Structure formats: structure tokens, C-alpha cells
Amino acid sequence: MEFSFEFMFSTIPALLSAAGVTIRVAAIAICLSITVGTLLTVIRALKIRPVNMAIELYISFIRGTPLLVQIFLAFYALPAIGIKLGPVTAGVLAITANNAAFMTEIFRGALASIPPGQIEASASLGLKSRAIWLKVILPQLYMRSLPAIINECTIVVKGTALLAVITVVEVFRTAQQIGSSSFRPFETFVAAGLVFLAMSLVISQFGLWLERRFALRRGV
Amino acid sequence: MDYTVVTNNWPLFAKGIWMTIQVSLAAIVLGFCIAFCIALIRTSRFRVLRIAASVYVEVLRNIPFVILLFIFFYGLPFAGIRLxxxxAGTIALSMFASAYYGEIIRGAMAAVPRGQVEAARAMGFTFSQTLRDVIIPQMWKFALPPMAGTTTMTVKESSILSTITVAELTYQGLIVQGMTFAPFEVFFAVAGLYWIYTAFLSHLFKRAEKHLGSSELAAVYRSPIARKYLTLDAGRRA
Known part of the structure; x- marks a missing residue:
């Protein structure tokens, strides 16, 4: 069968409307994982030994196991211990749990790059530890880790494609449906690839724009 | 918790992890070879080749692996290629890995001091001799640390081959889950096996890095000229 560009372009509107689900899921997961990552970073700085060991174990588990298995754990294994979640909720939970671990690692690296003198200065100026975190450390932490955060965002968007296996109807699952009903999976999957490519490029361009803006604000 | 679910079905898990090891190792080796070619093409004199190689890398890095896999497994048969x-899974995984390794190798080759390459060419080394005797021996120092991450990523992505019925670990987990209805135990066992495998690979990379660092230092110690001009802990990384 010839590769039909015409058919490929005809599937794009349906895929783009499914991209709404992908973007929503990804956006929720990213916001949640930045929040969780920040919380874990602050908690880790309290240096409570058993808590830190638990966080280390969590990060190591997430980094050592595939996202697909984590999605299965959230969707199939949680109900077995009494937590029943819908596919979208389970998916968001799995991707958040996955990405939060990577965010925490990114923040750890950025935290090490903040000059300790600043924190000593703010402490000697009498700032409370809450104010030191909110006004001194975190704003710089986010700016310094921006490129890495943007990179994580594209990884999250790509990761949402795996939610198709737990029946979330996003871009990839829509492509599977169109591909099997039209008997033209080749064109459909290439079209789905293009949609993901476009989303990734938009995110990384947006990231570059943000970096330039922050650079302006800092006067670099 | 019912451990017997895991212990009774261990042959399936063993088969699964063995398949995962085979497929991922094949993809790592093959992917590295493709990546090496890609890295060379990206330094080519011909603009068209350079652009083609960077499009290859960018496209593969920006689409989900599962889509690449489905194009190979469900798409190609319609174009007359049935794998x-x-x-199909091993080829797709190799291509995926090659895009990431390619960037790493390119960066590592560029990190070898330019003057050494120029000196080698000036002394009459051919391009392939320069590559073999000057660039490749020195690029590992820069390539190994990021390669560890890409390698474990390749292993983790191999779990997606379960969606095209390759009987690797995740697939066997789904089978056992279907027979026993004990998803909690089964998927934690599967996750645990992946965890052990990726931890083992990271450990190997750490060993290799350490070995590389110490052999570099030994080379400096053996050479009187180098001892005179170089600070001896230069080869040691923080």
C-alpha cells in the first residue's frame, strides 16, 4: 500500500482535538510534580535521617523502574489494596509520582549552586526560615533549574502516550483507534508522531523564551 | 500480601527478565554503533548529511518511543515490510537509544582538545587514525557519565515492547496478573527485577568510570614529561 499523505493530513484534526486531553493531563502532572518536588526538597533540607532515607529510597525506586510498570502499579495494584482510581486519575498519579522524583533530583542540583553566603546573609539579617525559602532560595532555584524543568515537561508529554494502555483516550490511543478502523496505521502513527513533535517543539521554544525573559530580569 | 503468587510463577518471571536482558543489551550495543555513525555524520563536510543526522536525532528524541515502536510493528507491514x-522491537529500541547516545558521543568527541586533533593531522595521521588513536581513547572520560543514564533509560523503555507482545518482563507480569488476579504482588515483583537490573548496570558504569580515572592517572605517573607538566589529580573528578 502506498503511503498516503492525504490520509495522514486528514487524521490530524482528530489527533489535535485529542491533544487537549494530553495537554491537560500533562499540565496537571507537571504542576503537581513541581509542587511535590519542592516540598520534598524543603523536607530533605530539614535533615531528618529516616525521612531523608525514605525520600532516597523513593527516588531510587522511581529512577530504577519503568514508567509503564509504575502506571500498572497505580492502575491495577492500588485497587487491590482498596484505592480505586479512574484511568485518568491513576495516570496523573503515576506520572506525577514519576516526575516528582526527577524534579527533586533537579532541585537538589540547583540547590547546591546557590551561594551559601546568601543564606547566611539573610539569616543574619533576621529572616525567618520560611522567608529564606520563599524569598531567597526558591525563586533562584526555579530560575536556575528552568532548562531542566522544561526538559522534564517534554518528557512528561511523551510519557502521557503510555496512558493509552490504561484506556485514557489521548493522542496515541486516538491514533490507534483511527489506525485500526481505517486499516492505515502507518499514516496515522506518523501523524501522531508529528503531533507529539509539534508539542515538544512548542514547549522547548517556550522554555527558551522564558529563559531569555528571566535573563533580562536578572540583568544578565 | 501473598508471596506464593511470585514464587509459584518464577519461571515466567525468569523468562521475562532474560528476554528483557537480551533485547535491551542488543539495543544498547546496536544503538551505540548507530550513534557512533550519527556522531561522525554530524561532523561531516556535507551540509545535507549534517542536517539529515540532526533531524534524525531531534525527531527520535521528541516523539514518544511507543509511537516509533507502533510505526515499526503495525505501520511497516502495510508498506510491505513484515518483522x-x-x-521490530529491538530495531526501534536501538534507534531510540542511538538518538540519545549520538548526542553524547558527539559532545564527547568535541570535548577532546582541538589542538590534539590538529597536531595528529599535522603529523600525517589519516582521519581514521586520528579517530582511532587520538579521539576515541580520550572520549570515554566525557561519554561514560551521561551514557549511564541513557543505558538505564533504554532498559526501562524496553518495558514498552510488552505492547507489541514481545514476551519480556512486563509482558510476563501482565500474563501472571491475568492468571492470578494479584496485581499488587506481581507488579512489585516486576518493578523489583527492573530495579535490580538497572542498579547493576549503573554500578558497572561507576566501576568503569573509576577504572578509567585510575588508568588515566597511572598513565600520567608513568610518563616523566607528563609528571613534570600536569597536576596529578587532574584526572580525578570531583
Whole structure:
């Protein structure tokens, strides 16, 4: 069968409307994982030994196991211990749990790059530890880790494609449906690839724009 | 918790992890070879080749692996190319890995001091001699640390081959889950096996880095000229 560009372009509107689900899921997961990552970073700085060991174990588990298995754990294994979640909720939970671990690692690296003198200065100026975190450390932490955060965002968007296996109807699952009903999976999957490519490029361009803006604000 | 679910079905898990090891190792080796070619093409004199190689890398890095896999397994048969799942999966995984390794190798080659390459060419080394005797021996120092991450990523992505019925670990987990209805135990066992495998690979990379660092230092110690001009802990990384 010839590769039909015409058919490929005809599937794009349906895929783009499914991209709404992908973007929503990804956006929720990213916001949640930045929040969780920040919380874990602050908690880790309290240096409570058993808590830190638990966080280390969590990060190591997430980094050592595939996202697909984590999605299965959230969707199939949680109900077995009494937590029943819908596919979208389970998916968001799995991707958040996955990405939060990577965010925490990114923040750890950025935290090490903040000059300790600043924190000593703010402490000697009498700032409370809450104010030191909110006004001194975190704003710089986010700016310094921006490129890495943007990179994580594209990884999250790509990761949402795996939610198709737990029946979330996003871009990839829509492509599977169109591909099997039209008997033209080749064109459909290439079209789905293009949609993901476009989303990734938009995110990384947006990231570059943000970096330039922050650079302006800092006067670099 | 019912451990017997895991212990009674261990042959399936063993088969699964063995398939995961085979497929991922094949993809790592093959992917590295493709990546090496890609890295060379990206330094080519011909603009068209350079652009083609960077498009290859960018596209593969920006689409989900599962889509690449489905194009190979469900798409290609319609174009007349029919591949068994394991072959399609290994090829797709190799391509995926090659895009990431390619960037790493390119960066590592560029990190070898330019003057050394120029000196080698000036002394009459051919391009392939320069590559073999000057660039490749020195690029590992820069390539190994990021390669560890890409390698474990390749292993983790191999779990997606379960969606095209390659009987690797995740697939066997789904099978056992279907027979026993004990998803909690089964998927934690599967996750645990992946965890052990990726931890082992990271450990190997750490060993290799350490070995590289110490052998570099030994080379400096053996050379009187180098001892005179170089600070001896230069080869040691923080």
C-alpha cells in the first residue's frame, strides 16, 4: 500500500482535538510534580535521617523502574489494596509520582549552586526560615533549574502516550483507534508522531523564551 | 500480601527478565554503533548529511518511543515490510537509544582538545587514525557519565515492547496478573527485577568510570614529561 499523505493530513484534526486531553493531563502532572518536588526538597533540607532515607529510597525506586510498570502499579495494584482510581486519575498519579522524583533530583542540583553566603546573609539579617525559602532560595532555584524543568515537561508529554494502555483516550490511543478502523496505521502513527513533535517543539521554544525573559530580569 | 503468587510463577518471571536482558543489551550495543555513525555524520563536510543526522536525532528524541515502536510493528507491514515483534522491537529500541547516545558521543568527541586533533593531522595521521588513536581513547572520560543514564533509560523503555507482545518482563507480569488476579504482588515483583537490573548496570558504569580515572592517572605517573607538566589529580573528578 502506498503511503498516503492525504490520509495522514486528514487524521490530524482528530489527533489535535485529542491533544487537549494530553495537554491537560500533562499540565496537571507537571504542576503537581513541581509542587511535590519542592516540598520534598524543603523536607530533605530539614535533615531528618529516616525521612531523608525514605525520600532516597523513593527516588531510587522511581529512577530504577519503568514508567509503564509504575502506571500498572497505580492502575491495577492500588485497587487491590482498596484505592480505586479512574484511568485518568491513576495516570496523573503515576506520572506525577514519576516526575516528582526527577524534579527533586533537579532541585537538589540547583540547590547546591546557590551561594551559601546568601543564606547566611539573610539569616543574619533576621529572616525567618520560611522567608529564606520563599524569598531567597526558591525563586533562584526555579530560575536556575528552568532548562531542566522544561526538559522534564517534554518528557512528561511523551510519557502521557503510555496512558493509552490504561484506556485514557489521548493522542496515541486516538491514533490507534483511527489506525485500526481505517486499516492505515502507518499514516496515522506518523501523524501522531508529528503531533507529539509539534508539542515538544512548542514547549522547548517556550522554555527558551522564558529563559531569555528571566535573563533580562536578572540583568544578565 | 501473598508471596506464593511470585514464587509459584518464577519461571515466567525468569523468562521475562532474560528476554528483557537480551533485547535491551542488543539495543544498547546496536544503538551505540548507530550513534557512533550519527556522531561522525554530524561532523561531516556535507551540509545535507549534517542536517539529515540532526533531524534524525531531534525527531527520535521528541516523539514518544511507543509511537516509533507502533510505526515499526503495525505501520511497516502495510508498506510491505513484515518483522516479528522481537526484531521490530529491538530495531526501534536501538534507534531510540542511538538518538540519545549520538548526542553524547558527539559532545564527547568535541570535548577532546582541538589542538590534539590538529597536531595528529599535522603529523600525517589519516582521519581514521586520528579517530582511532587520538579521539576515541580520550572520549570515554566525557561519554561514560551521561551514557549511564541513557543505558538505564533504554532498559526501562524496553518495558514498552510488552505492547507489541514481545514476551519480556512486563509482558510476563501482565500474563501472571491475568492468571492470578494479584496485581499488587506481581507488579512489585516486576518493578523489583527492573530495579535490580538497572542498579547493576549503573554500578558497572561507576566501576568503569573509576577504572578509567585510575588508568588515566597511572598513565600520567608513568610518563616523566607528563609528571613534570600536569597536576596529578587532574584526572580525578570531583
Amino acid at each position: 516479528p515483534g522481537q526484531v
